[in-house]
Amino acid sequence: MAVAEATPTDLDILARKERSPLQESIRRLLHHRVAVASMCFLALVVAVYVFADNSLFAFLTGKPPQPLIAPYRYDGANFVAVNVPPGSRAVSTKGEDLFFLLGTDYLGRDVLSRTLYGTRVSLSVAIAAATVSMLVGLVYGTISGYVGGRTDNIMMRIVDFLYGFPFLIMVILLQTYFKALARQGSSSSTPILTLLVGAAGLAVYFGGASGLTRELDSRHASLVQQLFWAQIGLGVLHLVLGYFAGESLPQVVYTSLLVLIGLAHLGLLALFVYHGIVQKHAARSSRTLFFVGEGLFVVALLLLGVRINVVGGILAVNKKMGGMLLLFIAIGLINWIGMSRLARGQVLSYKQKEFVEAAHSVGASDIRIIGRHLVPNIIGPLIVQETLAIPGYIFTEAFLSFIGLGVDSPTPSWGIMISECYPAIRTYPWQTVAPAAALTLTTLAFNFLGDGLRDALDPRLKE
Amino acid sequence: MATTLLEVKGLETRFFTQDGVVKAVNGISYTLNESETLAIVGESGCGKSVGVMSLMRLIPEPPGKITGGEAMFLGRDLLKMNKEAIRQVRGKEIAMIFQDPMTSLNPVLTIARQITEALELHMGMDHRQATDRAVELLEMVNIPEAAGRINDYPHQFSGGMRQRVMIAMALSCMPQILIADEPTTALDVTIQAQIVELVKRLRDELGMAIIWITHDLGVVAGLAERVVVMYAGFIVEEALVKDLYGSPGHPYTLGLLGSLPRVDMIRNERLTSIEGMPPDLIALPEGCPFAARCTFVLDRCLRDNPPLLSVAPGHKVACWVDVETGREK
Amino acid sequence: MTKYIVRRTLWFLPVLFAVTLFTFVLMRAIPGGPFSYAGDKSLPPQVVANIEAKYHLDWPMWKQFASYLLGDDIVDRAAYEESLALKRRPSRGLIRGDLGPSFRYRGQTVNDIVATTLPTSAQLGLMAVALALVIGIPAGTIAALKQNSAIDYMATFSAVFFASIPSVVLSPILIYVFALRLNWFPVASWGTKPPYFLGFLPQLAHLNLTFLKHAALPVFALGTGMAAGIARLTRGSLLQVIREDYIRTARAKGLKERLIIVRHALKNSMIPVATILGPLIAAVVTGTFIVEQIFGINGMGKHFVQSIGNRDYPVIIGVTLIYSVLLVIGNLMVDITYAWLDPRIRYD
């Protein structure tokens, strides 16, 4: 093996080559004037995002948050100054002097304040959606590319299937549904579908587990059995909890227990993967059955939980967040498909590289190889892609808010502001201009930053 | 004395990159006679490709630039011709085949289209004539069932067959010079031998001159009459094949010959058995570029770069040292 | 290829079924039912029950779905006869092309609504795509060929700029500047009327200045973002292609630079562009929601958004289906374009 014979100088050269690309990239990025300007602008936006009011510290004092950067509260209506143009002054009913740098809207709310508060929605959506799609895409794509073979085939089939799906329309429908639920309060969805999924999952799970116990040696087989019963036990616990949830358990307790159970599920699964049983000793069909069944089972449990209580919980949280939570999930789930394809492609191209094979040959575990060798190498293009996707998320939020399916009024989102004010654009243009400019500048900055990042990480494109 | 076809004098090519000026070719001079095969050998990155692509003016500009020298071809200087004139030379008088047949053919055009376009351009043929000629050419390079495959796309051919197609394309206009830039490096050993045999046969039939670039001194012996050895953008030795093998005059050539492939060697192992690495072309040392790796190195080598001087008829060496005695000449 | 198209079309049936099921269940699962909302407060429970019986909303979900899919006569013969007797319109089923009645516009079917609104949206969408291609590809090509020149910088900058303006922003601005301030274009509505040529194209007689004036702003609002995306992609891919070995081969043959670009580079550089045509079509669809809304164009997008507000579930389901079909047709066309551009791709 070449590595074994490498001289110190060779290693030095290797090390230098390993380190320099990142520094090179940063250097190139800092030389990219437009990208640096965009970063500065976005830093400013983040500052506004954080310090629009003092809600960060307000929970310590227990008082309602007060505006910091924003001159007024976003929902502070002034009936003495409705639709006033930029630069107007007024005296409020309480006798305060008011000054509206960018004018007011049809309820006399300060356009500047609302625009500044609007960063909260747009940036939150951008960050949350980017995180969701990045995580889901990365995990899905990496597994697909790394495991390869039939698993890869099936996983990519699913992706291909979803690719043709009218996702945004689905999001619109889902949002319609959720909004209606939020209006109505309680849920009355039938548990039958969920029970079916759960039963099917349980059956498949059982099939996989029994297959595994037959194929594995006794020590591993007993591990599989323990895992299986542990999961079932968790499921029962889940159901019992769910039953009491509505009656005697406070919602917070129930929800946190639910989260604990979910974590326990994941932990058991991780234990299983860690022991390497899945990779080595059993037929692929049993393994696939086992995992698919496990997945369906857990999903069904979650759904049952959802039916019993969590819909209410989620809706409550969603309401607290001004309707943003569901947006996060919906928008994040639109884009993971592209990410997973990209991640898979990257993993495939790196899987054959020397350092991965070298790591294999010294017996590194799969998780270690993925975590230490693959992910750091493939993350660059994914980040670029994600940065370039952020304007899309912001657009989608604006779009959904515009058609009334975004955040709830009076939470200020740029999309809602435009949709409320554009019909009056002839008489009160400033009401539309401020959010429009904020929206455009922010997406512009993300686009320029993404371009800069791409050039910095892949110099071939520049020059 | 054979007539000279191409005379390169002091060719100098630079790349102006962000990190500095890459001195890829540093004043090389050589001649090519009619129906002669000249081999250019040297380690990877020593400027072989850049040297010949400069002749065809195929250097990407920017960052590349030919900064000096001349290349007289039939009384005209290739390096000073206008764009239109050099275009007339390309493909018609001087043709080129490249290292990697997998990427050198356009994947979205048929073989027919790619061969006939040069014929239509340079030979004034119409489409029918050109297609017929293309079939003949494919037969000439031993593509079975050429007529049936002419409308196939490159991905439908194997690597060796693609290189044959490249050769057919290059020879389509009966060029006077064929430049082959490592045409066999990307191919299997058996296919390599077939390609070499094919080129030999075609050379004897068509009588063109060849510049053959390679890493493989083993191939050179059976194919070329003269050899030019390059190092770090310089020519360090030029000799007839038998002289080069018989009495190599440059320590670098000695090293190359010492690293000739042996039976027990893994294929694809490149000529790297000389200790150390070639110098950075952005910051060339003041003296002889090979000094840092040379076993015969003298004080003088670190100060002055030796010129290429005749040591025997037709044999030139750029070295201060007499390698037989190990002393300064 | 034919085989592939047939297979893709067959493969599409389960997708369509899934979409129908999903949409149907979701819309029916919305609590309260469409006729018992605030806003319809005046309706007494008895009337609501009557209406629900009329639309078979009192049936169990599976039966409603079966009736939607297959028609009343297959699902429940007796109910079918009864509807006929009461002069109600029984469902003939999706399989026979019946998308059902609108809840909101009494007396109109979803088919009627689609038939009147789809052509307008199709005209708008097609013109926007055409605009995007006609501006985007040449702009990207020129920028790549003149890399790092002033033209390139201008093109690149305006591409990023226009890609950063969502139609929610662009449409009001266009209206304000060009319609309200400058008075160059009408503010709202669309310039053609049925009957249409081939079912959706405007008649030649309608293709006059008025039509173009009505179309200009919305088409621009819908098309520029896409044009910008296409231009960026074209530029990037052409820059990559002209560094490829086969371009050097073409140069070594002595071909003219123009021929090298046109014959050897452009087709290759269009391959990545073809891949985004799919998402692009989806973007057109969602783009029409906003553009039609803001420009007051009576298209399918506007109707879709309104039916969400009105909770007109049959319209929502029907229009979602139509969109799915359109998207699939679009994706199929993308695949065909792709195969035509890249001979290495064979679908069989």
Ligand SMILES: Nc1ncnc2c1ncn2[C@@H]1O[C@H](COP(=O)(O)OP(=O)(O)OP(=O)(O)O)[C@@H](O)[C@H]1O
């Ligand atoms: N476009 C370019 N930009 C910058 N430097 C370049 C460029 N092309 C070539 N070079 C540099 O010129 C030098 C000579 O390259 P060249 O391709 O001629 O080597 P070579 O002898 O043909 O090697 P090989 O045997 O690997 O083909 C190399 O050091 C390379 O880094």
Ligand SMILES: [Mg+2]
């Ligand atoms: Mg080379």
